[in-house]
Amino acid sequence: MNKTELLADNIIKGYKLKPSEALGLLKADFHELLYASNKIRRHFKGDRVKLCAILNAKSGYCGEDCKYCAQSSKHKTEIERYPLLSQEHMLRALKDARAKGVSCFSIVTSGKKLSEKELNSVCGYLKKAGKSACALSVSIGEAGPEYLKALKKNGLNRFHHNIETAPSNFANICTTHSFSDKLKSIKHARALGLEVCSGGILGLGESSEQRVELAFALRDIGAQSVPVNFLSPIKGTPLEKMKTITPLEALRAIAVFRFVLPDRDITVCGGREAVLGDMQSWVFYAGASGLMVGNYLTTSGRDTGKDIKMIKDAGLKIAGK
Numbered sequence: 001m002n003k004t005e006l007l008a009d010n011i012i013k014g015y016k017l018k019p020s021e022a023l024g025l026l027k028a029d030f031h032e033l034l035y036a037s038n039k040i041r042r043h044f045k046g047d048r049v050k051l052c053a054i055l056n057a058k059s060g061y062c063g064e065d066c067k068y069c070a071q072s073s074k075h076k077t078e079i080e081r082y083p084l085l086s087q088e089h090m091l092r093a094l095k096d097a098r099a100k101g102v103s104c105f106s107i108v109t110s111g112k113k114l115s116e117k118e119l120n121s122v123c124g125y126l127k128k129a130g131k132s133a134c135a136l137s138v139s140i141g142e143a144g145p146e147y148l149k150a151l152k153k154n155g156l157n158r159f160h161h162n163i164e165t166a167p168s169n170f171a172n173i174c175t176t177h178s179f180s181d182k183l184k185s186i187k188h189a190r191a192l193g194l195e196v197c198s199g200g201i202l203g204l205g206e207s208s209e210q211r212v213e214l215a216f217a218l219r220d221i222g223a224q225s226v227p228v229n230f231l232s233p234i235k236g237t238p239l240e241k242m243k244t245i246t247p248l249e250a251l252r253a254i255a256v257f258r259f260v261l262p263d264r265d266i267t268v269c270g271g272r273e274a275v276l277g278d279m280q281s282w283v284f285y286a287g288a289s290g291l292m293v294g295n296y297l298t299t300s301g302r303d304t305g306k307d308i309k310m311i312k313d314a315g316l317k318i319a320g321k
């Protein structure tokens with residue numbers, strides 16, 4: 001048995017990986033790494049893949065300056081901009097997601113935080129959605145205890161709030177809010193017993209060390225569900241000329257995330273088509289246990305039927321809630 005597989009067996013027995021070991025894994029033999037991360041995934045997640053979907057329920061006009069984002073008013077991008085969609089629109093999108101077998105559906109809104117009027121509308125949607133065959137999530141920027149209590153009271157299961165990148169890289173990516181602002185909202189959500197979904201974007205100019213730092217930061221904040229996105233540069237944003245990471249780099253990163261977060265849901269989200277191309281089905285072998293389907297925030301995803309076929313062709317099953 002090689003060193004990487006031995007480490008995987010120890011992780012399965014409860015060993016907690018150290019950052020120096022994770023860094024070593026980023027440089028390990030690619031096939032040995034994927035074999036080992038797949039072993040961990042199979043142990044903790046079996047042969048089930050969770051699907052998630054989002055609705056961009058309020059687009060653009062954001063006063064923040066996240067360098068990768070098409071929705072910031074500080075960047076000159078060509079996107080559709082609109083205020084908060086109606087509750088009926090949100091409910092239709094939820095129904096559509098349920099019909100596709102999605103385990104978690106999230107309403108996503110642009111901006112630092114929701115106004116009270118917008119919060120009331122999202123609460124109304126949650127109330128009308130009622131007990132659902134899929135988990136109900138929101139991604140509404142910053143949220144204090146009062147907002148979160150209101151959302152939970154109306155049926156929210158999960159709070160989504162990406163930390164985006166390593167703490168040491170955050171100020172290079174956004175200057176209008178801080179990494180600690182992000183942590184505050186996540187702490188409030190955890191204190192209220194909400195599930196936390198938090199991940200990041202790979203390819204924001206972070207070093208290998210910072211990629212590892214991101215994985216450990218996610219372990220520390222107790223995210224149950226970890227979305228992994230890949231930067232697909234958008235024209236008009238400060239990162240429009242950033243070189244995308246290669247498919248092998250992306251798969252290695254997913255594998256290391258599986259070692260660091262062995263029992264969590266690791267979901268591959270935005271940028272997968274652009275970065276992985278024909279290697280998309282390898283994400284499960286690398287350790288992913290979830291896939292975002294349908295459209296992303298400001299870019300289109302591919303047909304969900306193709307994704308479901310890809311999962312089944314890989315000998316895996318679509319998971320329930």
Ligand code: SF4
Binds near residue numbers: 069071
């Ligand atoms: S990521 Fe969110 S907060 Fe940052 S610019 Fe985009 S919409 Fe605004």
